[in-house]
Amino acid sequence: MSLIGEERKNFILNQLNLEGKVKTNELVDKLGVSSESIRRYLEELEAENKLKRVYGGAVKINLSREEPSHLKREVLHADEKRRIGRAAATLVEDNDVIFIDDGSTTLQIIEYLLNKKQITVLTNSVAALYLLIDYKNKELFSGDIFFIGGKVSSEQSRVVGALAEKMVENFYADKAFISIDGMMLDKGITSFDEERGQLAQKLMAHAKSSIVVTDSSKFGLVQFYKIADLKHIDMIVSDVPAPKEWEEELAHKDVAWITAN
Known part of the structure; x- marks a missing residue:
């Protein structure tokens, strides 16, 4: 594949992250190539397990509408999550009060808090x-x-529900670290589970700064429950830079982006 071909495939993947789907006729116009070329690119990307072809285009792969168990989540994208956790921990200052939710990515933050002084951690993660x-x-x-x-929730190794939300109302934190199951510019951050999403909303409402930690597999996905619009997020920490098509809108919404090294 020529460089220009790889660039076109990357453009298609970026559009998927932005919109969650692409249409063949729109890609023909944007890339200035034939529909046969677009179909070939989509076939190659599907063979690489990077998208799923549908009639008239392709959609981002969403392997499950059900949340994997905590044990399964821990091993998915493990290297990326460790890097994200390390980068997120640099945002924590001595004497901070922080919320850490039940995500397998937020769990990685804890190891990097050991050199911090007098951190108060509130968590619903067992x-x-x-x-x-x-x-x-x-x-x-x-x-x-x-x-x-x-x-x-024994399967997810977490606590949720009305009692948990009521307890959160008694505290205020400097920072809330939130994990997600999907993120799109126009649909915000989403969760598989409404109770988990409602608790995340409460954590965000009771923190000075709301920080989303997520690997790039969540880009372009929309799950069952909407946690918040992106304008309610202060910062995103991820394993990759923000998609170029997102940069202007993120700046408009005043959302900072940190890329983990």
């Missing part, structure tokens, strides 16, 4: 709680730990 307790008992973590209680 996995995060165990990890913090272990570090605390080993005298590696010097801060305070608050567990957000309520209805326990």
